[in-house]
Amino acid sequence: MAAENITPLMRQYQTLKRQHPQALLLFRLGDFYELFYEDAIVAARILQITLTSRSRESGQPVPMCGVPHHSAENYIARLLRAGHKVAICEQMEDAAKLKGRKLVRREVVRVITPGTATDLALLEPKENNFLAAVAWDSSVPAAGLAFVDISTGEFRATEWSGADARAKLEDELLLLRPREVLMPRPESLFTEALPLDLGASGGVETRLDDWVFREDHAERLLTTHFGVVTLEGFGLTGHRLAVSAAGAILHYLQDTSVKGGGGLEHLDRLAFYDQPDALVLDSVSVRNLELVTPAAGDDKGPTLLSCLDDTCTPLGARLLRSWILRPSVDAEEIEARLAAVAELKSQTVAREEIRHDLTGVLDLERLNSRITLGVVMPRELVALRHSLGRIPVLRGFLAASRAARLAALHAQLDELADVRERIAAAIADDPPAVKAFGPSETGVIRAGYNADLDDLRALGSKGRQTIAAMEDRERKRSGIASLKIRYNQVFGYYIEVSKANLHLVPADFERKQTLVNAERFTMPELKEYERRVLDADERILEIERRLFSELRQWISTQAGRLRQTAAALAQLDVLATFAHLAAARNYVRPELVAEDDGGRAELVLAGARHPVIERLLEQRGERFVPNDLYLDGGAHLVLLITGPNMGGKSTYLRQAALLVLMAQMGSFVPAQQARLPIVDRIFTRIGASDNLARGRSTFLVEMSEVAAILNLATPHSLVLLDEVGRGTATFDGLSIAWAVVEHIHAETRCRTLFATHYHELTELGGLLSGVQNVHVSVKEAGGNIVFLRRVEPGCADRSYGIEVARLAGLPRRVIERAREILARHEQKEHKLSAELSPGADPGAGENGASPRSAPAAQQPLFTPIDREVLEALRDADLDQLRPIDALNLLARLKDQVS
Numbered sequence: 001m002a003a004e005n006i007t008p009l010m011r012q013y014q015t016l017k018r019q020h021p022q023a024l025l026l027f028r029l030g031d032f033y034e035l036f037y038e039d040a041i042v043a044a045r046i047l048q049i050t051l052t053s054r055s056r057e058s059g060q061p062v063p064m065c066g067v068p069h070h071s072a073e074n075y076i077a078r079l080l081r082a083g084h085k086v087a088i089c090e091q092m093e094d095a096a097k098l099k100g101r102k103l104v105r106r107e108v109v110r111v112i113t114p115g116t117a118t119d120l121a122l123l124e125p126k127e128n129n130f131l132a133a134v135a136w137d138s139s140v141p142a143a144g145l146a147f148v149d150i151s152t153g154e155f156r157a158t159e160w161s162g163a164d165a166r167a168k169l170e171d172e173l174l175l176l177r178p179r180e181v182l183m184p185r186p187e188s189l190f191t192e193a194l195p196l197d198l199g200a201s202g203g204v205e206t207r208l209d210d211w212v213f214r215e216d217h218a219e220r221l222l223t224t225h226f227g228v229v230t231l232e233g234f235g236l237t238g239h240r241l242a243v244s245a246a247g248a249i250l251h252y253l254q255d256t257s258v259k260g261g262g263g264l265e266h267l268d269r270l271a272f273y274d275q276p277d278a279l280v281l282d283s284v285s286v287r288n289l290e291l292v293t294p295a296a297g298d299d300k301g302p303t304l305l306s307c308l309d310d311t312c313t314p315l316g317a318r319l320l321r322s323w324i325l326r327p328s329v330d331a332e333e334i335e336a337r338l339a340a341v342a343e344l345k346s347q348t349v350a351r352e353e354i355r356h357d358l359t360g361v362l363d364l365e366r367l368n369s370r371i372t373l374g375v376v377m378p379r380e381l382v383a384l385r386h387s388l389g390r391i392p393v394l395r396g397f398l399a400a401s402r403a404a405r406l407a408a409l410h411a412q413l414d415e416l417a418d419v420r421e422r423i424a425a426a427i428a429d430d431p432p433a434v435k436a437f438g439p440s441e442t443g444v445i446r447a448g449y450n451a452d453l454d455d456l457r458a459l460g461s462k463g464r465q466t467i468a469a470m471e472d473r474e475r476k477r478s479g480i481a482s483l484k485i486r487y488n489q490v491f492g493y494y495i496e497v498s499k500a501n502l503h504l505v506p507a508d509f510e511r512k513q514t515l516v517n518a519e520r521f522t523m524p525e526l527k528e529y530e531r532r533v534l535d536a537d538e539r540i541l542e543i544e545r546r547l548f549s550e551l552r553q554w555i556s557t558q559a560g561r562l563r564q565t566a567a568a569l570a571q572l573d574v575l576a577t578f579a580h581l582a583a584a585r586n587y588v589r590p591e592l593v594a595e596d597d598g599g600r601a602e603l604v605l606a607g608a609r610h611p612v613i614e615r616l617l618e619q620r621g622e623r624f625v626p627n628d629l630y631l632d633g634g635a636h637l638v639l640l641i642t643g644p645n646m647g648g649k650s651t652y653l654r655q656a657a658l659l660v661l662m663a664q665m666g667s668f669v670p671a672q673q674a675r676l677p678i679v680d681r682i683f684t685r686i687g688a689s690d691n692l693a694r695g696r697s698t699f700l701v702e703m704s705e706v707a708a709i710l711n712l713a714t715p716h717s718l719v720l721l722d723e724v725g726r727g728t729a730t731f732d733g734l735s736i737a738w739a740v741v742e743h744i745h746a747e748t749r750c751r752t753l754f755a756t757h758y759h760e761l762t763e764l765g766g767l768l769s770g771v772q773n774v775h776v777s778v779k780e781a782g783g784n785i786v787f788l789r790r791v792e793p794g795c796a797d798r799s800y801g802i803e804v805a806r807l808a809g810l811p812r813r814v815i816e817r818a819r820e821i822l823a824r825h826e827q828k829e830h831k832l833s834a835e836l837s838p839g840a841d842p843g844a845g846e847n848g849a850s851p852r853s854a855p856a857a858q859q860p861l862f863t864p865i866d867r868e869v870l871e872a873l874r875d876a877d878l879d880q881l882r883p884i885d886a887l888n889l890l891a892r893l894k895d896q897v898s
Contacts (some may be wrong), residue, residue: 008103010036010054010062016089016108023087023111024079032066033088040065046082047075050602051699068236073121076112080122080179083204085113110375111256113203115180117165118151118369126309126317128152131252132178132203134169135213135244143169145240146249146270147176150373152318153251153266153563155273156274157242168275173712174283175325178203182248184210206697208248210218211541215240222270225250235272241874246270259375279664284705288684288720289657290612304658308579308667309614311618312358313552315365315566316573323574327664327677331592336574337666340405342589344579345668351583354576357394361387364566368442372556377429378444378548381555385423391415391565394572405575412568425449426551442537445544453543456536463533467493470526480504485526493530494520578667584612587668589658595677595716602631603718603751605658607672610655611662614670626672627790629656631751633715636772638745641755642796643776648789649755652776653720656753660718673765679718683709683856687720699727703736710743717750723757734758745770762795869893 006014013036017025024043026033030892035043036054040063044051053061067075076086091856092105112122115131123129128149135144144163148154160168173181181203222231222243236243254266287295295624296303306326311317328334344351362383370376371384391413398410431444445453471485480501487493491512497505498518509521555562581587595601607626614624629652630636641649657667663676685705706724713719724740725733737758745768754761765773775796802822806815876889 002039005153009204012106016087016106020085020108020111023085023113024073025087025089026067026076026109027089028069028106029066031069033069033072034061034064034066036064038063042078043075044575046084047078051716055458057253066596074120076119076512077117077122080112080117081116081573083114085111087111087179087207090208095147112485113180113206113256115178116150116253116256117179117371118366118375120363120366123151123366125314127321127713128318129156130176130178131180131182132173132176133182133213133245133248133252134173135184135241136249142240142241143167143242144245145169146242147170147178148246148249148253148267150253150264150267151369151629152566153268153369153559155246155267155270156273157236157239157270158275159239159242160275171282172275173203175281175286180204180206181207182206182245182252184208184213194726203408206252208252212248212251213244215244215247217251218244221247221250225264225267226270227697231270234270236270239272242272245565253490263372263374263556265556266368266563268560268563276329276680279329279661279679281661282683282708284708285657285682285684286325288686289654289661291661291684292321302612303617304612304661307615308577308662309579311570311573311577312355313361313573314363315361315570316358316577318365320574322578323665325806327661328666329664329680331594331678331745334592334666334678335583335666336403336405337578338589338668340403340575341582341666341668343401343403343406344576345582349578350883351576354394354397354572355580357390357397358569358573358576360390361569364569368559368562368566370550371562372559374552376552377434378427379433381423381427381551382429382431385420385427388416388420389568394569404569409568409572413572414565416558416561416565419555419558419562422551426547442540442544450543450547451734453547455539456540456543458531459536466529470529476508478504478506491520492534494522495526496520538693558851559704575666582668585611585670587670588669588674590669590674590676591673592663601633602675603656603675603677604673604675605629605656605659605671606674608655608659609670609852610651611658611670613651617792625790627652627791629791631753633749633751635770636748637770638741638752638754638768638772640741640765640771640773641753641775641791642757642759642762642773642780644787644796645757645777645801646807648788648791649776650722651789652791653684653686653722653753655773657684657718657720662776678716680714680716681712682718682720683713685709685720686720686726702727706740710740710748712742713748713750717748719744719750719752721749721752722755724754725758734760738764742769748832757801759795765795 013025013027016027017039017897019460024039025036028034034040040051043049044063047065047067049065051063053064054064076495079086087108088110089106090109092107101489111132112119115129117129119121128150131148131149131152132145136142140161141163142159143165144155144157144159146155148156158172181779183205184297219231223229226234231237231243236246249268250264253267281291283290286292290301290303291306292303293829294303305321308324309317309320311320344354364384364387367376367380367387370380375836392415395410395413395415398406398413401410403405415825426446426449428444428446432442434444445452447457467485468574471483474495475483480497482497482498482501485493486496490677494512495509496518496521497509502519505519505521506523510523511519512519512522582589583859593601606628608629609624609626617624625648629639631639641648641652659671659674660676660679661682662669663674664678702724706721709719709721721740725735725737726735737754737756738761741752741754741761741764744750744754745764762773764771772793773795774791774793777790778791778796779788802815802818805818872889872893878886881889
């Protein structure tokens with residue numbers, strides 16, 4: 001488009017758009033934010049609003065759409081959820097005060113991206129809004145990861161190296177679920193070997209220039225921001241990729257922060273962490289155990305988080321989520337949490353009073369962030385004042401605590417009395433509901449806080465009396481009884497005189513406007529009064545803005561104290577919630593047992609219950625059937641669990657993992673007794689899934705998960721395996737499952753629950769010293785089956801698959817035909833087993849017991865006959881064997897296996 005054909009307004013728009021080409025530019029025009037050209041087409045489709053067009057520029061209509069500025073947050077939130085960045089362009093001048101046709105000056109005051117949003121309307125209150133950055137070095141290979149929640153101030157970094165660095169990075173991203181991930185541009189050699197799939201983690205990819213990730217640039221940014229000489233105090237020495245990622249985040253935040261607003265003072269520390277600092281959960285286990293999201297993908301489905309989240313504050317809800325995904329492996333830390341929960345559980349009144357007072361505490365972390373970023377609203381400061389008013393009461397409840405953790409929280413809870421008092425002195429109790437100071441938005445600062453402001457307000461409040469006195473005086477002086485002094489926004493103050501009285505108008509009146517029935521005048525005294533009043537209004541607004549800014553800046557200097565108090569409140573909320581749940585649901589305190597290097601400690605659960613399913617059953621008026629579990633590093637290393645589908649095998653597996661996880665979070669657990677060692681990792685292989693987009697079938701995904709378990713598990717790990725080998729041919733799958741159990745028993749030596757329908761595997765209970773058989777019991781009654789949900793010693797004799805299919809609603813003819821086919825297979829198997837039994841009568845098969853009368857013995861996978869054949873083949877010297885001897889050997893071997 002030729003520059004001479006563009007209006008000044010559109011020229012201004014295009015200049016700003018060139019500065020932010022990757023963002024949707026919300027261009028302020030009066031009471032609306034307008035979008036133009038391609039931005040308008042994209043936004044109209046996402047927001048489902050009407051797409052119109054502006055007058056033609058160079059003969060072409062300009063697509064446009066708009067949203068009201070007073071309700072823009074909802075629209076911006078939808079654009080962010082769709083993965084777009086939004087640049088907010090505001091009018092920096094009051095159009096009413098501009099003379100002539102001068103264009104209003106506009107500037108982009110902030111760029112909001114999915115990972116940098118701070119407005120409460122744009123955030124999920126119970127979830128972190130992480131912005132992550134990834135640095136990669138393919139020559140090692142090694143990966144660095146940093147992430148920040150700008151709305152809370154959490155800033156952490158980590159690093160991995162070795163062949164599994166990329167896998168660990170992807171797992172961590174799936175756990176974090178960042179809203180946005182920063183990476184170098186694709187053409188950079190820096191990332192040529194890192195094709196991350198961010199779709200699974202839900203993050204939006206943002207590419208930055210390669211130099212942003214340079215270690216020297218990153219280190220300079222970080223040391224300047226934190227005011228330190230070296231990053232050694234943050235644990236980042238020797239972690240160059242972690243430094244690169246953290247520096248890229250800080251660069252991005254500074255580039256998108258509020259123009260002319262605050263800074264990033266609440267980001268006052270950067271913590272390096274290592275995966276072994278917490279119980280390691282890979283993305284597969286998080287999904288299979290349904291910790292924070294349902295495996296079926298239904299956001300409203302039951303999870304461990306939804307079961308335990310009875311927190312009173314958004315602070316506590318986010319910390320609970322973090323503890324679920326990162327349970328502690330520090331015995332002292334776990335015991336400190338458990339002791340605090342035990343004390344709160346025993347003090348019912350104090351506990352519930354604490355929870356009641358916590359309900360009145362707003363999200364201090366995010367309020368703190370908005371203060372330092374310079375976007376806090378007056379009413380939010382009032383809310384902060386009220387929230388801080390709860391802290392002295394909460395500290396009073398903790399004053400006499402015996403538990404060390406509660407005593408520590410009492411010390412960490414800073415009452416911030418100076419902050420509370422200063423807000424109370426400066427901000428009115430009910431300030432106007434504004435999003436930012438505008439041309440006419442006053443009344444924020446409390447009367448009595450500033451003498452100059454009070455004087456100016458007094459001038460305005462006395463205005464009516466002044467005008468009334470002036471009007472009365474001029475009526476008497478002129479003799480015009482109907483004379484009126486009025487005001488409007490166009491002409492300001494004026495004197496109105498009817499046509500009939502024009503001959504009485506004094507000489508010092510100056511004509512301003514002629515109407516049909518009257519004339520409007522002014523006079524020097526009235527013009528001077530108008531000037532003073534208008535100047536006072538401007539001065540009032542100017543002083544209020546300055547005082548509010550000074551207050552905000554002062555509070556931002558207390559960001560560290562606010563963040564410490566917020567962290568203490570979050571932990572108190574979670575611990576009080578654990579105590580509340582323990583009292584209400586009959587949870588018991590787990591006993592942590594020390595473990596030697598070989599992982600020999602006992603894992604004992606008596607009367608254990610699945611926390612999520614128990615709650616679902618209670619809502620339906622049903623009772624959960626508890627079960628016991630015993631594992632150790634010796635004879636009970638591996639439990640082989642058999643039984644029918646729907647019998648409860650998967651529940652039994654998940655239940656064990658969830659109770660271990662809850663205990664290491666510091667929570668009491670649903671059981672009669674729990675004695676647990678510290679577990680370093682939980683692995684799961686449950687259910688069927690595929691990844692066809694990456695060319696991975698269901699069975700390949702299953703084998704990949706099993707491979708990860710066998711390669712990474714340690715004697716201190718807990719492993720849950722369900723139906724290994726079911727995704728391929730029967731004998732292939734059976735052979736793989738057998739070999740997996742043998743490897744775990746001989747090499748990995750990790751506590752394992754192995755659920756299977758391969759009954760042949762139960763033979764391992766007699767062959768391997770550390771394998772035990774248990775089964776889920778079933779009762780047959782009148783041709784039907786009843787699932788007892790009880791796990792008992794021994795192995796199951798049947799799978800009851802056809803009965804489960806009948807319950808699922810398969811047509812009756814299909815069920816009957818399946819029973820016929822099953823009877824034939826069982827009869828053949830029974831005949832074969834009878835013929836192979838020592839001393840059996842070969843002719844007894846047809847007249848023997850019906851397959852229904854007794855459990856049919858299944859042919860073992862590895863029989864003594866098989867081993868004899870193998871030994872004979874190994875011993876045969878083929879180089880010395882004559883043809884006749886070879887034929888005789890082959891005949892003998894055939895007789896043995898036929």
